Amino acid sequence: MPKSYSCPVELTVDVVGGRWRTVLLAHLKEGVHRYGELRRLTPGISEKMLSQRLRELEADGLISRKDLGTVPPHVEYDLTDEGRSLTPVLQALYDWGVARAERTGVSIDVP
Amino acid sequence: MPKSYSCPVELTVDVVGGRWRTVLLAHLKEGVHRYGELRRLTPGISEKMLSQRLRELEADGLISRKDLGTVPPHVEYDLTDEGRSLTPVLQALYDWGVARAERTGVSIDVP
DNA sequence: CTGAATCCCAATCGATACTG
DNA sequence: CAGTATCGATTGGGATTCAG
Numbered sequence: 339m340p341k342s343y344s345c346p347v348e349l350t351v352d353v354v355g356g357r358w359r360t361v362l363l364a365h366l367k368e369g370v371h372r373y374g375e376l377r378r379l380t381p382g383i384s385e386k387m388l389s390q391r392l393r394e395l396e397a398d399g400l401i402s403r404k405d406l407g408t409v410p411p412h413v414e415y416d417l418t419d420e421g422r423s424l425t426p427v428l429q430a431l432y433d434w435g436v437a438r439a440e441r442t443g444v445s446i447d448v449p
Numbered sequence: 450m451p452k453s454y455s456c457p458v459e460l461t462v463d464v465v466g467g468r469w470r471t472v473l474l475a476h477l478k479e480g481v482h483r484y485g486e487l488r489r490l491t492p493g494i495s496e497k498m499l500s501q502r503l504r505e506l507e508a509d510g511l512i513s514r515k516d517l518g519t520v521p522p523h524v525e526y527d528l529t530d531e532g533r534s535l536t537p538v539l540q541a542l543y544d545w546g547v548a549r550a551e552r553t554g555v556s557i558d559v560p
Numbered sequence: 561c562t563g564a565a566t567c568c569c570a571a572t573c574g575a576t577a578c579t580g
Numbered sequence: 581c582a583g584t585a586t587c588g589a590t591t592g593g594g595a596t597t598c599a600g
């Protein structure tokens with residue numbers, strides 16, 4: 339049965355919600371990244387979660403996966419047009435995070 | 450030990466992330482609401498989750514809870530100034546949900 | 561290097577029943 | 581009306597191991 343939503347926000351949360359999806363999208367918003375780069379940019383994520391989330395985002399049409407087929411392996415992830423349509427959302431989340439960090443005195447240590 | 454973040458988006462997700470928080474904030478963005486109203490506006494949420502999320506949002510300083518102390522009980526929830534600072538985020542999530550629903554043909558049935 | 565597969569624990573959640 | 585209590589089911593997620 340098809341899922342239905344009672345509010346547009348609910349739909350959005352269903353797509354970009356969860357612990358890691360948004361963070362990964364935010365990193366890809368900065369440009370193409372390899373698997374290992376995303377892992378390094380996202381401390382705390384396990385390889386299992388990284389793989390799972392990337393495949394979900396790919397299935398939802400938000401990111402593209404390009405396997406260069408080389409040895410050693412080289413895989414690049416990028417936002418699709420659909421993913422890029424999230425830019426205002428990602429920017430709003432980013433901006434609020436910065437302001438909230440200042441207000442609450444929390445520090446953000448970029449890798 | 451204090452939690453640290455590697456990215457502002459991660460902080461934001463930590464505060465407004467999860468299945469229900471954002472939806473509840475989006476409803477309160479429209480104005481003051483009582484417990485029962487929020488329950489009705491949010492089909493699918495259990496009373497347990499509703500209570501829990503409301504208390505978390507209150508603890509995080511995003512919403513206020515006013516108990517009128519009457520019989521029968523009457524409790525009103527509202528955004529605080531801190532909660533209202535999320536308006537751009539909530540609006541971005543809302544707008545993207547509307548557009549995504551159109552693109553994917555998903556319908557949204559407001560209660 | 562980029563994953564897939566397995567095991568296992570902890571947190572999360574829904575349903576239901578109950579209270580002031 | 582506005583919650584709380586409890587229980588059982590489900591899920592998320594980490595650690596580890598292995599493969600191409």
